[in-house]
Amino acid sequence: MIMKSFHHALKFKYDVCIGCSHCTGVCPTGAIHIEGGHPVLNPDRCIDCGMCYKACPASAIYIEQDDFSTIYSFKYPVILLPSMFSAQFPEKINHRAIISALYYLGFKYIHEVEESAGIIKEYMINKMADDTVERPVISTFCPAVVRLIQVKYPSLLSNLLHVKPPVDLTALYIMEHLTKNGIKREDIGIFYVSPCAAKIAAIKSPAEGDESPVNGIINMNYLFNKVYRIIKQRECELLGEETDFKPLSKDSLSWSITGGEVNLIKEGRNLAIDEIHNVDEFLEKIENEEIKNVNFLELRACDESCLGGILCAANRFIAVERQKKRAEIEEQEGVADIADDIEEYKQFLVQRIETGEILPRSMDKLDNDISIAMKKMKRAMAVHDGLPKVDCRICGYKSCKMFSEAVASGEADLKQCVFVRIDFERSGDLSTEESLEIMKKVWGEKKMGISDGESVSL
Amino acid sequence: MNFEFNVDGGDFTNAGSSSSTVKKLMKQLGVSPEIVKRTVVALYEAEVNIVAHANKGTIFVELEEDRIHIRLVDSGQGIPDIEQAMQKGFSTASVLVREMGFGAGMGLPNIKANSDHLEITSEIGKGTTVDIINYF
Numbered sequence: 001m002i003m004k005s006f007h008h009a010l011k012f013k014y015d016v017c018i019g020c021s022h023c024t025g026v027c028p029t030g031a032i033h034i035e036g037g038h039p040v041l042n043p044d045r046c047i048d049c050g051m052c053y054k055a056c057p058a059s060a061i062y063i064e065q066d067d068f069s070t071i072y073s074f075k076y077p078v079i080l081l082p083s084m085f086s087a088q089f090p091e092k093i094n095h096r097a098i099i100s101a102l103y104y105l106g107f108k109y110i111h112e113v114e115e116s117a118g119i120i121k122e123y124m125i126n127k128m129a130d131d132t133v134e135r136p137v138i139s140t141f142c143p144a145v146v147r148l149i150q151v152k153y154p155s156l157l158s159n160l161l162h163v164k165p166p167v168d169l170t171a172l173y174i175m176e177h178l179t180k181n182g183i184k185r186e187d188i189g190i191f192y193v194s195p196c197a198a199k200i201a202a203i204k205s206p207a208e209g210d211e212s213p214v215n216g217i218i219n220m221n222y223l224f225n226k227v228y229r230i231i232k233q234r235e236c237e238l239l240g241e242e243t244d245f246k247p248l249s250k251d252s253l254s255w256s257i258t259g260g261e262v263n264l265i266k267e268g269r270n271l272a273i274d275e276i277h278n279v280d281e282f283l284e285k286i287e288n289e290e291i292k293n294v295n296f297l298e299l300r301a302c303d304e305s306c307l308g309g310i311l312c313a314a315n316r317f318i319a320v321e322r323q324k325k326r327a328e329i330e331e332q333e334g335v336a337d338i339a340d341d342i343e344e345y346k347q348f349l350v351q352r353i354e355t356g357e358i359l360p361r362s363m364d365k366l367d368n369d370i371s372i373a374m375k376k377m378k379r380a381m382a383v384h385d386g387l388p389k390v391d392c393r394i395c396g397y398k399s400c401k402m403f404s405e406a407v408a409s410g411e412a413d414l415k416q417c418v419f420v421r422i423d424f425e426r427s428g429d430l431s432t433e434e435s436l437e438i439m440k441k442v443w444g445e446k447k448m449g450i451s452d453g454e455s456v457s458l
Numbered sequence: 459m460n461f462e463f464n465v466d467g468g469d470f471t472n473a474g475s476s477s478s479t480v481k482k483l484m485k486q487l488g489v490s491p492e493i494v495k496r497t498v499v500a501l502y503e504a505e506v507n508i509v510a511h512a513n514k515g516t517i518f519v520e521l522e523e524d525r526i527h528i529r530l531v532d533s534g535q536g537i538p539d540i541e542q543a544m545q546k547g548f549s550t551a552s553v554l555v556r557e558m559g560f561g562a563g564m565g566l567p568n569i570k571a572n573s574d575h576l577e578i579t580s581e582i583g584k585g586t587t588v589d590i591i592n593y594f
Contacts, residue, residue, distance in 0.1 A: 155491035288481065289499045290474045364485035370523050370594070373487045378459060405486075 006147065006361075007205035008046050009063050009197040010053060014038050017060035019444055021393050023052035028276050029151060029363065033406070034396035037444020045363045047147035048201040049276045049301045050310035063197050063311060066216035068226075071106055074189030078109040078174055080167065080214070081193050083245070083253050084306060087322040088224050088313040093231055096243040101227045104236035109174070112245050113192075116169035117252035118337030119346055121264055123163060123353050128265050128296060136286065136294035137161050139261050143202035144301035145279055146358060153283050154360030162355045164210075166255060167192055167199070171213040172352055173345050189215040193223050195256075195309030198301060209356035224313040246339060250331035256306035257320055261298040268295030275303040366409065380408035387417060394418045396442040416442055459483075461519040465508045467534070473509045476517050477502040480528075483521060489594050497592045500572035501528055503565050504588050508532045511550075512585065528590040536582040543578075544570065 019037040031045035032052060039052075053061045071077040079102055086098055102110050127133055138159045140146050149156050171190050178188050192214045194200050203212045230236055254260040262272040271294060273282050279299045285291045302308035307323065308316040338346065366380070367373040384404035395416040397403035406412035415421050415430065415438050424430035440448050461483075463476035477498045484494045501517075508515035512534030520527040537543050546567045570576050575591035 155495035157491075284478060285474070287495065287498070288474055288477045288502050290477075290502060360491060362485060362488070362491070364482065365488040366486045368488065370487055370489075374459065374521070374523060377483065377486055 006043060006046070006048070007201050008041070008043060009048055009200035009204070010041075010046065010050065011062055011064055012039055012041070013060045013062060016058055018058045019447055020057060021396070022055045022057060023061065024393055024396070024398050026051045026055040027398060028280055029148070030398045030402045033398070033402075033412075034393070034442055036441065037447055042363075044361060045151060047144050047151060047301075048196075048198040049144040049148075050197045051276060053197065053310045063194075063200065063219055065194075065200070065219045065222065066191075068218060068222070070216055071189060071191055074215070075187035076108045076178065076183055076189065077106060078111065078178075078188060078190045079107040079193065079218075080111050080113055080171060080174070080190055082113045082167075082195060082220075082256060082306065083248060083326075084195065084256055084312075084319060084323050085193060085220060085224070086245070087307070087319045087326070088220070089228065091322070093228075095245055096238060096241065097231050098227060099243050099245070100236050100239045101230040103239065104230060105226065107191075109178070110245070111170060111174055112248060113166045113170050114248050114252040114255055115166070115246065115339065115342055116173055116349060117166045117255045118249060118339075119342070119349050120163060120166060120169060120353065121251055121337055123350065124161065124261070124264060127161060127163075128267070134159055136297045138297045138299060140355060140358070141165050141255075141261060141298070142198065142300045142302075142305075144196070144198035144276065145299040146202075147198070147361075148276070148280065148301075149283065150358065150361045151363040152280070153287050154362055156283065156287055157358055157360060160358055162207075162358070164353055164355050166252075167203070167214070168206075168210075168212060169349055169353065173342055173349060175213045176345055176348055177341075191216045191218050193218050193220050195220045195306050195311050196302065197310060199309075207356040207358050220309070220311040221313050222311075228313075246341075247330060247333065247335040249335045249337045250327040251337060253323060253327035253330060257323055258300060258305045259298070260305070262296065265296045269293055270296040270298070272298040272300075274300040274305050274308070276301045366405065376405075376408045380404045383407045383414060386420070388419045392418070394442075413438065459521045461521070463517040463519070465505055465512075465515045465517060465530075465532075467509060467511070467513040467515070467532075470506075470509055473506045474502055476505055476519075480519055480526075484526065487521070489526075493592055493594055496572040497526055497528075497590075500569045500576075500590050500592070503569045503572075504528070504530045504590065507565050507588075508534070511535065515585075523594075525591055525593045528588075530588040530590075531585065532587075533585040536584055537578070537580040537586055538582060540578050540580060 017038050021034050023039050024032045024034055029045045029047055031042045032039045086095055099110055136159060140160050174190060175188060179185050190213060194217050200217050203214050206212050258274045259272045262270045273279055304316040304320055307319045366376040384401060387400040387404060389400045391399040395403045397406055403412060407414050415424060421435055425435055436448060480501055481494055481498045508530060512532035515530060515532030518529040542548055544566050573590040574593050577589040580586040
């Protein structure tokens, strides 16, 4: 069985887009091509890694989020913050100020995502001690990596450790705890603050059979701006001096940093790899069994893991340093991995800790019918042989390779290649007007005729 | 569809490039992930065998609608006793090769485990031909 298309959090603003195709060039799965002067997304290929968002020079890509005012439609709005949220702020802005601003915004309860990390840690360590579990075990923490495996490395799906990330487990805990204390479920609204597009997409379309208890998403940079302004303008009163987040252990606070999971596994060869192209390169070798005897793999799509997420406000290296400092302080305090209040719910959470089935979504397939796929492949190879292989993207595709496949599938016209087109023009098989029409089809009306046929005076 | 890859003996850093290409092709044809994986694992092992033991070799890949046939032909020293070579743990690898993480004596058994049909013919001093067939 193969899943339907993913939900995607990345969207294009066509009115802002300058049609430069940088997004097309950086996409690790070749999910974007240019048509009519704008990017077109192939929803089956996109893994929501956010590389396009980072590369866009016009800020024409945005991450959808729920309208902030929906928090007020719940009697008890709860904010679920990754602990690195506070690492986004300069040191002089302490937890007390941040928490005061969050209550001022209207949240009734404030929780940090990693409150349940200690329970996941225990579960992971137990799983890793089980020799019957297929190696290398691959973490499912980063949803962009899970999606990359679904689309590109489906044979490695059985290596995924089917464990929910801290956000899902902590949300379950909050919901259970509050309803136990007499609050009606429909009055509780849990809002997760996301550092990236992939987390949003994962919450909106979780694994088979799973349901996320999160009611809404707030982008981290949006909330950062809101909170920072409140603090700067001294809009709200500061709460008591003791105001702070619940203590979190060093391991919990390190979870979203590169190496956060790997450090928990003591035996065998365990590797932490971050940045999507590095992950892609490594998975290729793992799938071929060129690299063997790996016990555990922590793979993260962003450079510096979640602190390099596209919705983070602070420089990732600075934020990592702040996060590590906080973790060290908590270690000196001897904070337990599992706090007493969540310990009560441990059994409840462990029963729900596993994710549903994660299904393959092979993107490479040229056709469902192997004989048609073979014909397309032959045609694509013949087309590719005649292409210049400069990957200039003038045809609108990421590479000559991807373009040849689009031509073979009938999605693109061979004459979209500028090299091919000039040959056609030279032989008289294509007029300049026809050539211009093809360019317009790919790059839009606006881009063609920029100089109006006149030379630019220097 | 036929493909051909040349393999240089001793070039461990490039071993695996044919496996990656073949893998991509099989995925494009929509071959099931398990069969893709079995095939590339077998192919990679066989390719490394050429790199480790032969001066040079050629990989011929024949992709059909229902099968993949891989033939690896090398001009190496040949295998004196194929049955012995098929035993798990049997190895003739040099120290250098072992240091690079190869030569644990799992090569041929691993190829066998990952192919539906395996045939090895060898002539001492001339070379070895390995035929792997996997059905889709």
